[in-house]
Amino acid sequence: MLYKKAAENAQAVKARFGGSFDLAIREFGIGGKPAAAVFLDGMCDEMKITESIIKPLTDEKNFSLFESREQAIRQTAFKGLGLKEIGDAEDAAHTVTEGNFVLFLENGKTAFAFSMQGFPKKAVSEPQAEMNERGSGESFCDSFKDNAALLRRRLKTPELAIEQTVVGKTSHTDVLLCYLTNRADPKMVDKIRRRLRKTGLDNLPGSGCLKPFFSGGAPTLFSDTGFTERPDMLAAKLCEGRVGVITDGSPFALIVPYLFIDYFHALDDYMSAPLYALFIRALRILCFLVSAVLPGLFVATCNFHPEVLPPNIMPDIAAAEARTPFSLMFEAVAIHLIYEIVREASLRMPVAVGSAVSIVGALVVGDAAVTAGLIAAPMLMVVALTAISSAVVSKLHESLALIRFAMILLGGLTGFFGIFAAGGLLLADICGAGAFGVPFSAPFTPWIGKEQSDALRRDGWRKLARRRQSIKELELG
Amino acid sequence: MMCKRIKNALLPVVILLILCVQGCACPQGTELSKRLIVEAVGVDLDDGAYKVTLQALDAHAAGQSDDPNENGSRTRLCSFTGATVGEALAGAAAETGLTPLYSQARVLVLGRSLAEQDVSAPLDFFLREYHTRSDILIAVADASAADILAADPGGSVPGAVLLEEALLTGSENGECCAVKLFRFTGFLLSETDTAYCPVVRLRSEDKGERPTAAPGETAFFQNGRLAFTAGPEITRGLLFLTDAVKKTSFTVRGEDGAYTLRVAKTDTTVRARKTDTDGAAFTVNVTAVCDITEFAASRFPDLGETQAARAQTAGTAYLQQLLNDAFGFLYGEHGADVCRLARRAALRFPKKEAAFREELARKTADIRLNAVLTVRRTGKENLS
Amino acid sequence: MTARGGISAFQFFCTVFVCRAIALFTFIITNKESFPPGDRAVLFAPLALVGTAAVIPVLLVLGKREDRTLFALTDRLHPAVSKGAALLYTAGAVWSAGVSLTRFDLFMSTVMFSGAKLLGLILLLAASAVPVALRGRETVARMSLPVLALLAASLVYVGVTVIGEFAPADLELPLRNGVLPLFRNARSAVARTGELAALLVFAPHIRGGVKKGVFLWWLSFGVTGSLLYTLTTGVLGAYGERQMFQLYALTVLSKLGAAERLDALICAIWVLCSLVRLAFHLIVAGMFLEGGFRVHRGAPLYCGLALPVLSVYFVLSRSVTVFARVIGSGINDLIFLLLLIAAPLSVLAAVKIKTHVQAKKGIL
Structure with a gap:
């Protein structure tokens, strides 16, 4: 319900904002009758407001052919300003928070909201977390509308459906659900839609908060919901029948569902020759294994199964370990902790002190520890290899960090036995996970031959073009 | 609600329990x-007691030393005595303060006196011990195993490594045999096969430097003990008979000069057959393909087809003689079935296994040795 | 082609293969005279025949569409029969799991951690099997394929690296003692394969040809075993005959360049197989209990099943003599006879009789 007086409506909205300094009220006359407008200073483009709304509204020539101002607004160029009609002050307050300019007319039955967004936002930039050699240089930004536009540019088809919903009782964050109507499973889309509605979140700071809501049941170390900051990657996944979730304020879009093998895919694989793509994907899987188990295997080998060590290097390792005061397991845990600390510091630190931290990290770990005889050189080699391998599969860093420590402890306490028992649990984790009826370990197990064309190996484009990949093939009934 | 609380409390308790048990169990x-x-x-036998000598890496000393070439700093020699090998080695941990690890052991040397008594008792420890590699090389010392192990030439490479390399390279070059522990044990356990292994002796350098251990002869075992040894030529023949030669060279004298033949590949096949009177008969065919690496004659003559044929004939004769001498010595004089004729007979004629074995024991079986040598390459010189 | 649920017959038989593989690797040939090396090389043929024949009663229970469980029949007789059957098969699965743990303990304590306490490791294995079982049969079935692939790769590696030591002269001719001992050994090997009783509850969840799969499974398992034993005999000869765990002795020899003594790593792969086997047995036991007593298969049930498994292990692992005596007493034959032949046939006969009687009385 609106008040008869335009100014009263404006005051009602101001009261709703609890006296916020940035809520601006403009009162002016239109055709001799009072009108009032509210908007958030800083969220709207004031120049655009003045040129597109206030000046035309106050010009009598624009209303001469119409019976009323409302009719004039509805039927003229004002329509192209994202015009929405609002019935009460509460809705008006919410509309204002989206960067809209809300106009109240004297004795008006509805208020009019014009899309006048002019808030500061980050421009489209290069991807920071997903580097590619030959892919596009654009990444998602913080504005969901811009992100939608980036996606639309890559999928110029009316089949691309982008549904808008709001998540967060307080934050009212805009979330977009993207899918291709002719590829995605409607039941899966419906399930995702319902889950989005039922999150019950108060505030949605980023897309990562939505991941648990799309998971399939039992807690797992590996997420069956992926993320990407690349529009080209999201477009490719949508073509496979998956669903994308874009969150306002987050440059990372979610991909549902996500397979384990997807963690080892990169867009560059599709630009290279198939044989090279196979090689590089196998290399990434090897890096994952190295990063996860190499430190644990090294500790287990030295402590429990030294016969595995080649006779030529065993004396050197033994001699190096003889110089250090700590046990191998302690060394491994300590050095990996230091690595995690340095990594965390490099993520969080201000740019200005970046070089100082790098130097200290290199000195402490690289030189001083070995020279002082605290850490043996072979262990340092292992850590270096682990760290570099971890960087290859950076999306799995969180899982790998936990797995690595567990493997070191198990390797130090129980040898290969414990490591492989834990490996079995991990395998069970991977094989048991899955969202929306799609097994996380597909298409390897269960083995689905048709989908092998773009799993570990990648068929040539001539073959791929004839048969498109589809997530529907992997769904269990 | 209560059930959930109990469940929530139980889980960490169970995990803690498992970790504690793991810690002590x-x-x-x-x-x-x-x-x-x-x-x-x-391993030596000293006055009825076993003396076990270990050549080991001293990790602490190696860790202290910055110079990898420092003599003797990386290895140490220790000896232990006991009524059994196990008893002797039980003292190793107490004396050295370190737990012995046998997985990197390259060579197992048995003293001569021990080999002449019984080898199965000392071998049993190393066969049962988990860490010992079953493909460790086994050898018999010319005199004392401890002396062989003490012959560490110094430097960064331990003597054991050099000895292992000497055995392996010697075996490839047809100078000595290299026998792995599991193969040796299998032959010892077999009723019909003959176990053998190289004999290692000390060789002093001409300049009076520290002696090195090197293989030479071959020792043969019967009934679990050293029965006899064979010299280098018999050893070479043995390697041909057992198809263990990878590459070797020998010189034969022909009409025009001396030909040095290098073996490129060999193949030994043994066929068991029956005679007309249903008796045991065997044919051992040794074929060798050789290259002529040297033709020692005056005035650099060309190596034509005629010379190649003569080299072939001389080589075949040499090989035949080698086989005859080796087989005659090993089987004829000592009854050593190095060609595993009895086993081949059992495979081919299972029903006549006992009879054939009897004939072999009595040396009445018809055994033919055929040597065929062909020349493949004659070097860079043109054929005339 | 769209989605499908459950597990495929291929996945099921892969799981059973993995379960049997670990049993094969930790198998001790106690009476070498009656099971000579020559016979081991050709055991696959009679094994496939005898094995398939022995499982016929189970296949009859599955019905024409291969989707009927044992409880579909026992429920028609009496609820008490269902409960009794559930207890019987659960006991069989628990026994098999306990024996498996004991055999694994014996193997590990003999070859790898000689003289050490292994209680902690066994508890770790059992504790790992429970969460795997909790994940469900689909998870265990999916796990079996990568585990099998890893196992196959390790065996190929062993084969390729030791083939240079293969001496045909060390082989022996088969059938030295005649055909009967060969079939006796095949029967004994079949009697140790109680895993196929799982078909009685798994059937509705398996897609594809179970009946064809059974014969193929026996054949492939037999061929694998025969190949491995032939390789062992040809490489190790008389030395191998003296070893308690012959297949393990083969892995000790495998060497490629600087990579030596990878037997520890290969044994660690066998740990994975043990994990799958243990989890599979827990799931089977749980499914039988669910069928007979309508209990929910959750954490309490699997933890509860792990306790009797560990009890069996504690009793059998007290000494090697106790274990050998128990196993050598023919208990496996009895269990196989009961669970895979007598019980299914009895149930089938009872249902047939009841149907006939009811038809006569005009009830149906």
Whole structure:
């Protein structure tokens, strides 16, 4: 319900904002009758407001052919300003928070909201977390509308459906659900839609908060919901029948569902020759294994199964370990902790002190520890290899960090036995996970031959073009 | 609600329990630096007691030393005595303060006196011990195993490594045999096969430097003890008979000069057959393909087809003689079935196994040795 | 082609293969005279025949569409029969799991951690099997394929690296003692394969040809075993005959360049197989209990099943003599006879009789 007086409506909205300094009220006359407008200073483009709304509204020539101002607004160029009609002050307050300019007319039955967004936002930039050699240089930004536009540019088809919903009782964050109507499973889309509605979140700071809501049941170390900051990657996944979730304020879009093998895919694989793509994907899987188990295997080998060590290097390792005061397991845990600390510091630190931290990290770990005889050189080699391998599969860093420590402890306490028992649990984790009826370990197990064309190996484009990949093939009934 | 609380409380308790049990009921690992990394093992019989000598890596000393070429700093020699090998080695941990690790041991040397008594008793320890590699090389010392192991030439490479390389390279070049522990044990356990292994002796350098251990003869075992040894030529023949030659060279004298033939590949086949009177008959065919690497004659003559044929004839004759001498010595004089004729007969004629074995024991079986040598390459010189 | 649920027959038989593989690797040939090396090389043929024949009663229970469980028949007789059957098969699965743990303990304590306490490791294995079982049969079935692939790769590696030591002269001719001992050994090997009783509850969840799969499974398992034993005999000869765990002795020899003594790593792969086997047995036991007593298969049930498994292990692992005596007493034959032949046939006969009687009385 609106008040008869335009100014009263404006005051009602101001009261709703609890006296916020940035809520601006403009009162002016239109055709001799009072009108009032509210908007958030800083969220709207004031120049655009003045040129597109206030000046035309106050010009009598624009209303001469119409019976009323409302009719004039509805039927003229004002329509192209994202015009929405609002019935009460509460809705008006919410509309204002989206960067809209809300106009109240004297004795008006509805208020009019014009899309006048002019808030500061980050421009489209290069991807920071997903580097590619030959892919596009654009990444998602913080504005969901811009992100939608980036996606639309890559999928110029009316089949691309982008549904808008709001998540967060307080934050009212805009979330977009993207899918291709002719590829995605409607039941899966419906399930995702319902889950989005039922999150019950108060505030949605980023897309990562939505991941648990799309998971399939039992807690797992590996997420069956992926993320990407690349529009080209999201477009490719949508073509496979998956669903994308874009969150306002987050440059990372979610991909549902996500397979384990997807963690080892990169867009560059599709630009290279198939044989090279196979090689590089196998290399990434090897890096994952190295990063996860190499430190644990090294500790287990030295402590429990030294016969595995080649006779030529065993004396050197033994001699190096003889110089250090700590046990191998302690060394491994300590050095990996230091690595995690340095990594965390490099993520969080201000740019200005970046070089100082790098130097200290290199000195402490690289030189001083070995020279002082605290850490043996072979262990340092292992850590270096682990760290570099971890960087290859950076999306799995969180899982790998936990797995690595567990493997070191198990390797130090129980040898290969414990490591492989834990490996079995991990395998069970991977094989048991899955969202929306799609097994996380597909298409390897269960083995689905048709989908092998773009799993570990990648068929040539001539073959791929004839048969498109589809997530529907992997769904269990 | 109560059930859920109990469940929530139980889980950490169960995990803690499992970790505690693991802590005290799991095998304990041993740091590498606390292990005595054994490179070679020598076993002698000394006044009825076993004397076990270990050539081991001293990880602590190696860790202290910055110079990898410092003599003797990386290996140490220790000896232990006991009524059995196990008893002798039980003292190793107490004396050295380190846990012996046998997985890196390259060579197992048995003293001569021990080999002449019984080898199965000392071998049993190393066969049962988990860490020992079953493909460790086994050898018999010319005199004492301890002396062989003590012959460490110094430097960064332990003597055991050099000895192992000497055995392996010698075997490839047809100078000596290299026998792995599991193969040796299998032959010892077999009723019909003959076990053998190289004999290692000390060789002093001309300049009076530290002696090195090197293989020479071959020792043969019957009934679990050293029965006889064979010299280098018989050893070479043995290697041809057992198809163990990879590459070797020998010189034969022809009409025009001396030909040095290098073996490129060999193949030995043994066929068991029956005679007309249903008796045991065997044919051992040894074929060798050789290259002529040297033709020692005056005035650099061309190596034509005629010379190649003569080299072939001389080579075949040499090989035939080698086989006859080796087989005559090993089987004829000592009854050593190195060609495993009895086993081949059992495979081919299972029903006549006992009869054939009897004939072999009595040496009445018809055994033919055929040597065929062909020349493949004659070198860079043109054929005339 | 769209989605499908459950597990495929291929996945099921892969799981059973993995379960049997670990049993094969930890198998001790106690009476070498009656099971000579020559016979081991050709055991696959009679094994496939005898094995398939022995499982016929189970296949009859599955029905024409291969989707009927044992409880579909026992429920028609009496609820008490269902409960009794559930207890019987659960006991069989628990026994098999306990024996498996004991055999694994014996193997590990003999070859790897000689003289050490292994209680902690066994508890770790059992504790790992429970969460795997909790994940469900689909998870265990999916796990079996990568585990099998890893196992196959390790065996190929062993084969390729030791083939240079293969001496045909060390082989022996088969059938030295005649055909009967060969079939006796095949029967004994079949009697140790109680895993196929799982078909009695798994059937509705398996897609594809179970009946064809059974014969193929026996054949492939037999061929694998025969190949491995032939390789062992040809490489190790008389030395191998003296070893308690012959297949393990083969892995000790495998060497490629600087990579030596990878037997520890290969044994660690066998740990994975043990994990799958243990989890599979827990799931089977749980499914039988669910069928007979309508209990929910959750954490309490699997933890509860792990306790009797560990009890069996504690009793059998007290000494090697106790274990050998128990196993050598023919208990496996009895269990196989009961669970895979007598019980299914009895149930089938009872249902047939009841149907006939009811038809006569005009009830149906």
